[in-house]
Amino acid sequence: MSNAVIITTLAISGALGIALFSLKGLLDQLPAVFESWHRARSAWRAKDGEDGDGGSGE
Template identity: 60%
Template sequence: MTLAILAFFGVLSILLFALRGFLDQLPDVFASAGRARDAWHALKQARSEEAQREALQSAPPSDHQDEQPPAAA
């Protein structure tokens, strides 16, 4: 009986030690996930800004840009 009690508490202490190690790593995991999310949003924003710049550069100039204002008589 004593051996069973010792075995049970030994296994329990190992499980608690493993759980503590896992819980100690969670803040780092959440911080890494936040940094990855921020990097993803920055990448998407940079791509959309680049696409907008390319669209503006490839757009044909409007006819009104090259015209001079009419001269006053």
């Protein structure tokens, strides 16, 4: 019985460790994703301004 408790504890600890490691990796990538999104949105807006409609928005 005690061996099952030890194995279960180790399995849960390992799963939590992997989950935290994966979450940290994802969170570390978010600033670069937001920066890329900002650059893409800025480029899209700049392209819309080059259509020659005078910028009236109508």
